[in-house]
Amino acid sequence: MSESTEGQVRRFPPPPDLAAQANVGPEIYEEASRDRLAFWARQAERLTWAQPWDEVLDWSNPPFAKWFVGGRLNVAYNCVDRHVEAGHGAQVAYHWEGEPGDTRTLTYGQLKDEVCKAANALLELGVQAGDRVAIYMPMIPETVVAMLACARIGAVHMVVFGGFSPDALASRITDADAQVVITADGGYRRGAPSALKPNVDEALTRTEGVRSVVVVRRTEQDVEMTEGRDVWWHDLVDRQSTAHTPEMFDAEHPLYIMYTSGTTAKPKGILHTSGGYLTQVAFSHWAVFDLKADTDVFWTAADVGWVTGHSYIVYGPLANRATSVIYEGTPETPHRGRWFEIIEKYGVTILYTAPTVIRTFMKWGEDIPAKFDLSSLRILGSVGEPINPEAWLWYYKHIGGERCPIVDTWWQTETGAHMITPLPGVTTLKPGSASRPLPGISAKVVDDEGNELPPGSTGLLVLTEPWPSMLRTIWGDDDRYVDTYWSRFGKTTYFAGDGAKIDEDGDFWLLGRVDDVMNVSGHRISTTEVESSLVAHPAVAEAAVVGASDPTTGQGIVAFCILRGNVEDSGEDLVQQLRQHVAKDIGPIARPRQILVVQELPKTRSGKIMRRLLRDVAENRELGDVTTLTDSSVMELISAKLPSSQ
Numbered sequence: 331m332s333e334s335t336e337g338q339v340r341r342f343p344p345p346p347d348l349a350a351q352a353n354v355g356p357e358i359y360e361e362a363s364r365d366r367l368a369f370w371a372r373q374a375e376r377l378t379w380a381q382p383w384d385e386v387l388d389w390s391n392p393p394f395a396k397w398f399v400g401g402r403l404n405v406a407y408n409c410v411d412r413h414v415e416a417g418h419g420a421q422v423a424y425h426w427e428g429e430p431g432d433t434r435t436l437t438y439g440q441l442k443d444e445v446c447k448a449a450n451a452l453l454e455l456g457v458q459a460g461d462r463v464a465i466y467m468p469m470i471p472e473t474v475v476a477m478l479a480c481a482r483i484g485a486v487h488m489v490v491f492g493g494f495s496p497d498a499l500a501s502r503i504t505d506a507d508a509q510v511v512i513t514a515d516g517g518y519r520r521g522a523p524s525a526l527k528p529n530v531d532e533a534l535t536r537t538e539g540v541r542s543v544v545v546v547r548r549t550e551q552d553v554e555m556t557e558g559r560d561v562w563w564h565d566l567v568d569r570q571s572t573a574h575t576p577e578m579f580d581a582e583h584p585l586y587i588m589y590t591s592g593t594t595a596k597p598k599g600i601l602h603t604s605g606g607y608l609t610q611v612a613f614s615h616w617a618v619f620d621l622k623a624d625t626d627v628f629w630t631a632a633d634v635g636w637v638t639g640h641s642y643i644v645y646g647p648l649a650n651r652a653t654s655v656i657y658e659g660t661p662e663t664p665h666r667g668r669w670f671e672i673i674e675k676y677g678v679t680i681l682y683t684a685p686t687v688i689r690t691f692m693k694w695g696e697d698i699p700a701k702f703d704l705s706s707l708r709i710l711g712s713v714g715e716p717i718n719p720e721a722w723l724w725y726y727k728h729i730g731g732e733r734c735p736i737v738d739t740w741w742q743t744e745t746g747a748h749m750i751t752p753l754p755g756v757t758t759l760k761p762g763s764a765s766r767p768l769p770g771i772s773a774k775v776v777d778d779e780g781n782e783l784p785p786g787s788t789g790l791l792v793l794t795e796p797w798p799s800m801l802r803t804i805w806g807d808d809d810r811y812v813d814t815y816w817s818r819f820g821k822t823t824y825f826a827g828d829g830a831k832i833d834e835d836g837d838f839w840l841l842g843r844v845d846d847v848m849n850v851s852g853h854r855i856s857t858t859e860v861e862s863s864l865v866a867h868p869a870v871a872e873a874a875v876v877g878a879s880d881p882t883t884g885q886g887i888v889a890f891c892i893l894r895g896n897v898e899d900s901g902e903d904l905v906q907q908l909r910q911h912v913a914k915d916i917g918p919i920a921r922p923r924q925i926l927v928v929q930e931l932p933k934t935r936s937g938k939i940m941r942r943l944l945r946d947v948a949e950n951r952e953l954g955d956v957t958t959l960t961d962s963s964v965m966e967l968i969s970a971k972l973p974s975s976q
């Protein structure tokens with residue numbers, strides 16, 4: 331957002347008919363600020379507790395929070411059984427659409443049976459409460475069933491995105507010390523089966539401790555089964571009983587670990603727990619999407635391997651008894667109208683996706699959505715990166731028919747649920763602004779010293795009060811938890827790592843990461859992780875990686891590499907080899923958009939690489955201040971390397 335765009339910001343008040351029937355009205359902000367903890371306690375009452383809590387929040391040892399202390403519940407019971415008990419067993423929980431066009435419908439009653447069977451299967455494998463179970467799956471119903479089965483027996487799931495490499499999977503399995511892996515032969519992507527099981531086999535050569543691998547048959551690709559370790563899901567799960575009595579767990583019982591990139595090469599295992607997490611995902615899903623359980627068809631078009639999938643494909647929607655859509659594949663398969671076809675087919679009323687997808691649709695052209703009946707839509711959502719006003723307006727017009735409010739939701743893996751977002755029946759929207767903190771959430775923009783900045787300023791985003799769905803720690807590393815999030819401004823202020831501006835109305839505009847984390851198509855990738863991968867290649871001596879702005883993916887990965895002395899620069903061949911190496915090492919999403927082979931990197935006198943300058947080069951901008959460089963001619967040499975078309 332530039333100053334000039336903000337000057338001409340258009341405003342979109344809530345549609346009156348939507349506002350009149352909205353789940354929440356403007357008074358909710360006042361209600362929450364009157365007594366924040368009482369407000370969250372009321373939200374927790376959306377859930378069914380086996381034992382009520384004694385205390386809403388224990389913040390006596392910051393930054394280690396305990397929410398709903400003493401309360402007991404079962405997360406899976408709350409997501410499934412209680413709806414069946416209330417007579418909604420025949421309601422569709424998921425309309426699942428496979429990429430090849432095969433479909434499955436799962437009602438709440440069927441989901442309950444499947445989850446119970448899978449829970450019994452895990453018990454048979456010896457999984458106990460607190461054990462970690464890795465899930466490496468395509469987007470199929472069994473993925474959700476596996477997650478809920480873990481939750482049901484108190485095992486901690488650790489879903490690894492199916493696009494990640496064997497190495498990435500192995501390091502996560504090792505870090506979480508998982509003993510069971512649930513996977514599939516493969517899934518469908520871009521019109522072809524894409525194998526998963528071989529990656530698991532490879533990963534398991536690099537980590538110890540996994541004793542069982544459960545394999546769902548999806549693509550019917552040939553897979554190797556290791557005797558005594560691997561078992562087919564249909565052999566193990568199908569013969570189990572549908573009866574399983576859920577055990578009640580402490581509100582702070584761990585629910586899942588989700589790895590995310592930080593500023594170092596080692597991903598962080600973000601730990602979420604039960605009662606507070608479910609409370610906030612349920613509340614936010616209900617309030618932000620104005621969810622009407624009886625009539626809405628909700629679609630989070632994201633992968634369940636990311637936090638967005640955890641909170642808004644699985645836990646939030648199920649806690650609220652929503653009917654959701656799950657789609658296995660990519661938007662262009664078999665044609666570029668696939669998503670719109672799905673919206674039309676299921677009558678999707680709420681669509682939640684990422685700006686990078688919207689920009690891709692923009693590139694493909696508005697005549698594609700125009701061919702489909704999208705009139706069922708009533709609310710649109712955006713997540714993952716700042717949405718530029720141009721993409722916002724396109725989304726509003728060509729998908730939302732100028733009828734649907736767009737909720738631009740700012741949050742993180744660490745926050746677990748929405749934090750800064752409009753409310754569709756309340757907020758006057760400004761394209762590009764995520765609006766205000768959710769009721770019950772306290773956010774501020776501060777300067778480098780942590781002083782709160784007045785409206786009209788730009789600074790760093792912080793959260794000043796704990797919230798129910800906050801991460802509880804980094805798995806196995808409390809010190810890193812404190813250092814990363816709670817040390818810059820003291821132990822009670824959460825440093826989000828994002829820059830933000832607060833405007834004269836008090837609305838927040840998110841400006842992207844202020845650390846060395848890139849955001850590529852809404853996925854967080856650490857510059858250090860890609861650098862480590864590059865220097866692990868025998869040809870590379872040193873590497874510096876930056877995120878350069880990209881019209882489609884938000885940021886693109888640009889790497890600058892110095893080759894080892896004995897390596898000849900074979901030009902394009904080598905570059906392709908290196909790109910491929912990173913894709914294989916970390917995953918295709920980390921494949922650099924561009925790699926430039928250079929003689930030297932710009933460094934400060936203390937030896938720190940000046941990424942700021944590399945970003946200037948990568949974005950084809952005039953160079954910023956070079957006075958702290960040891961040798962300013964380095965930059966001329968690097969700039970000369972750029973293709974002239976840049």
Ligand code: WTA
Nearest residue numbers: 713714715716738739740741742743840843
């Ligand atoms: C960015 C995804 C601007 C931000 C849920 C954050 C956003 C990081 C928005 C978290 C938004 C997410 N506007 N930026 N609406 N949503 N971000 O952990 O930089 O994958 O810190 O969680 O994405 O990414 P994560």
